[in-house]
Amino acid sequence: MTIHQLEFAPEQLTRRARWAALGVLMLPVLLVSIDNTALSFAVPSLSRSLAPSGNQILWIIDIYPLVLAALLVTMGSLGDRFGRRRILLTGGIGFAAVSALAAFAPSAGWLIVARALLGIFGAMLMPATISLIRNIFTDATERRTAIAIWMSGFSAGAALGPIVGGWLLQHFWWGSIFLIAVPVLIPLLVLAPRLVPESRDPEPGxxxxxxxxxxxxxxxxxxxxxxxxxxxxxxxxxxxxxxxxxxxxxxxxxxxxxxxxxMLDVRLFANPIFSVALMVNLVSIFALVGFIYFLAQHLQLIAGHSPLEAALMMVPGLVVTVVLGLAAVPFVRRFGALPVMVVGVLLNAIGYLVVSALGHTGSGLALLVGFVVVCAGVGMAETVSNDLALSAVPPAKAGAASAVSETAYEVGAVLGTAVLGSLLNLAYRQGISVPVTVGESAAEQARATMGGAVEVAADLPTASADALLASAGHAFDSGVTLTAAIASVLCFAVALGAARILRGRV
Missing domain, CATH: 1.10.287 (Helix Hairpins)
Known part of the structure; x- marks a missing residue:
């Protein structure tokens, strides 16, 4: 089989070759999801080592998806023109190199810059993977299964990230979590040229x-x-x-x-299936990332678990995402795409409703139950919404369309931490009561973040420390209750809107 055939006739690939190519394309997916969840668990360690402000913490988390979202459409379009595999490999080399540099960032500012650079190279990775899948798997059932596996790769990485990240944080410094990228990307750079067929738009503008x-x-x-x-x-x-x-x-x-x-056919947005699928994609990731942001902090900073213990407590929920993502394929065959997708978003709403009702009690069990429910919904909704978005466009335009889908994903990730995280920080600052014996600079640090309060308490007499931690924990959990209520209402609204707009169309 010649390279030309690989580029323009993916249907000539054998079944084994198609699934082998998918296996290679899962590597960058695993990498990005591991990086995101491992970083969430490093927030307390980062707070101790780099002393970032509350706003800097949000920037450390948000700058990567922000830059990535800004460049996804551009990189998807360039992949359509110059070759999606070529863009994928370029992104892989850059991502590995910058990850190694990020591991040794000497300050919060430097880490923010490194995360921005990771966003540039990450923008090359994600549209390329899903658009290559769209062109490799021409059969609708195979494609839906491949997309389910692709989405499950995100969830598997999200489950693996806390375990690996928690172990690293327990034994090494916070920067070790960035070094995960190097051993994951090396196999990609070796195997992709051999197993993944190149594809591009045969008539690019x-x-x-x-x-x-x-x-x-x-x-x-x-x-x-x-x-x-x-x-x-x-x-x-x-x-x-x-x-x-x-x-x-x-x-x-x-x-x-x-x-x-x-470079992007904006008329695609006139298709209600495409547009609604993007909205469901965005809201599902909004729900998942926002939940992980406050759950990781609660388990470590309030409940007192180590990073590894907190990670293991979250694994059941993330495994549920994998299972329900794969189960969505037979569910769609039996019940149809729209009911499965709507039920997924409703589960997101119900999971947050559990937290809204019980989060103020500080119950870790209530948070974990809500997390499992949200994860189940994300697995179902993400698999179906990605398949609907991609099936609405011709294969030649897969790069640009998948870039739009990935943009919705990354905007959801930004909003999950920016909106829910900012609301949580605001409620925390308004609710915390710092003992009068605490100095002004230390009091400001304690009011900025939950991690700051823990740091300040470590240097206080026992009575003052206990009072500060009790107030900070109550303020944090009250903020979680508020943000969960807002997220629940949003998810309910999107589920009802999707059901109404797409009734009879899917």
């Missing part, structure tokens, strides 16, 4: 620098504005940035509508 600038400016500015609105409210600067992003977005859409070969 010309490179559009203005379009690239507009879509990057739109996504970057709007995601940044959303994050700042959630953190600081509607300041003049934030509204200006939002207006700039909106103007870029409008200009991009108008440019794509008049170009003969646009």
């Amino acid at each position: 010309p490179i559009d620098p203005a379009g690239i600038a507009l879509v990057t400016g739109a996504l970057g500015a709007l995601v940044y504005a959303i994050k700042e609105l959630a953190t600081h409210g509607p300041t003049g600067t934030t509204m200006l940035i939002a207006a700039f992003g909106l103007a870029c977005g409008i200009a991009f859409v108008r440019r794509m509508l008049v170009r003969r070969n646009p």
